[in-house]
Each structure stands twice: as C-alpha cells, then as structure tokens.
Amino acid sequence: MKISTTRPLAILVRPRIYIGEGIAIGPGKIDLLRQIGHTRSIAAAARVLGVPYKRAWLLIVSLNEGFGQPVIETASGGKGGGGATLTTLGQQLVICYDALERRLNAEATQELEAIRRLAD
Amino acid sequence: MKISTTRPLAILVRPRIYIGEGIAIGPGKIDLLRQIGHTRSIAAAARVLGVPYKRAWLLIVSLNEGFGQPVIETASGGKGGGGATLTTLGQQLVICYDALERRLNAEATQELEAIRRLAD
Numbered sequence: 225m226k227i228s229t230t231r232p233l234a235i236l237v238r239p240r241i242y243i244g245e246g247i248a249i250g251p252g253k254i255d256l257l258r259q260i261g262h263t264r265s266i267a268a269a270a271r272v273l274g275v276p277y278k279r280a281w282l283l284i285v286s287l288n289e290g291f292g293q294p295v296i297e298t299a300s301g302g303k304g305g306g307g308a309t310l311t312t313l314g315q316q317l318v319i320c321y322d323a324l325e326r327r328l329n330a331e332a333t334q335e336l337e338a339i340r341r342l343a344d
Numbered sequence: 345m346k347i348s349t350t351r352p353l354a355i356l357v358r359p360r361i362y363i364g365e366g367i368a369i370g371p372g373k374i375d376l377l378r379q380i381g382h383t384r385s386i387a388a389a390a391r392v393l394g395v396p397y398k399r400a401w402l403l404i405v406s407l408n409e410g411f412g413q414p415v416i417e418t419a420s421g422g423k424g425g426g427g428a429t430l431t432t433l434g435q436q437l438v439i440c441y442d443a444l445e446r447r448l449n450a451e452a453t454q455e456l457e458a459i460r461r462l463a464d
Contacts, residue, residue, distance in 0.1 A: 237444070240357065240359070241356070242358070324357070324455040
C-alpha cells in the first residue's frame, strides 16, 4: 500500500476508439496529428513526441488506409522545402477526439474516482 | 472516400486511464488481468491474447509497481503445478474498468457518432 499524500493523485482518461474492423484511434495517433498540424512536418512531430520517424509514418499510413482517404497532405520542394498539413479529415479527427475526451473526463467522474481510490 | 454500406460501422471506445505519474491502465492490461482470472496462468493468458509471455509479465510488473502492491498472486508447485490468481486489487481494477467502459460507451454517443461519421 502506498503512503497516502495530502494531495490526491490526478486521474485522466484518454479514449481509444475502434470503428468497424479497420480503424483504431488512440491518444498516440491524435497527438501525432496535432503535432503535425503545429510543426507542419512528420519528422518534427515525431521528434516532439519522442517516437521514431518510421513509427510516426506508419501510424499516419494506418489512418489513411482505415479511413480510405488521407489525414495529411504533403508538399515537396518549393519555398520552405515542402511540409505536411492536416487534411479536413485530419483536422476533424483531432477536434472530434478532443470533444470526446473532454466529455469523458467530465462525465465519468464517479467511475474515475473509484479507480483513483484503488491507487491511494 | 469509402463506399457507404447500408449497415453503419460499429464504434466502441475503450479507456486508457492515467493516475498520477506512475500508473497507466488501458485495454491491454485489463484484458490480460481478465484472462489471468479465467485461465489462472500468465502464460495461458498471454497465449489467448497473442502477446509474448515476457510482455505480459512486464505489464503485470508495471501494474504492481504503479500501485505499490500486487495485482496477481502466484503459487508454485502443489496440486496443478502452481498458478496465478488475481488479488482483490486486480479484481477491483477489472470491475472498475468495465464499469467505466460501459459508462463511456453509453454516455458519449453524440461525440462517438460524430467520429463514426468521419469514416462513412
């Protein structure tokens, strides 16, 4: 049993969503999309999140394949040397995921508190 | 864009819960605990879930360390050659997780439907 501290432990729930057989969306993919939106680069986003570039790239590919349409657009060359931007689908995924996450954390306080108490 | 089918895609949300700095509980750990409860064996549970034994064992260790107390008890030798059972904490984790999961899937229908529609 841990020694209880006066400050209760923070508890947070992050959703993993399964759609049909082919789509799984969890915090890793959403944080990656969000960082690509900020940095306009898969490589920079991967560095921020501390994941290998290849893994980041595969996560994006799995989203593209699952949805049957791309979640990011990449431009090559030109001013700034290319870069990546979220498609409308990619943007909507982040927005909808964030809305779901806020809802879950706001609504399930009783169930979350029951779990938090197990760690006291 | 995928071709819409007449049957809408199923959507399911499974929670990943973070408590303080040291505990992360997601569907993988909960399914493992549940299978250990059923099979009374880490090795058998790992086989059912298709994860390597070492990974299953490390998931259990991370739960034990996060909570500062064991989630399973193992007996060695004796009739049946030992085996693993869930501690009260391990049992409570599965029960509380399942309650949270049911609540999330029941409550967040509007947000989940918004995400499901992105896959249509």
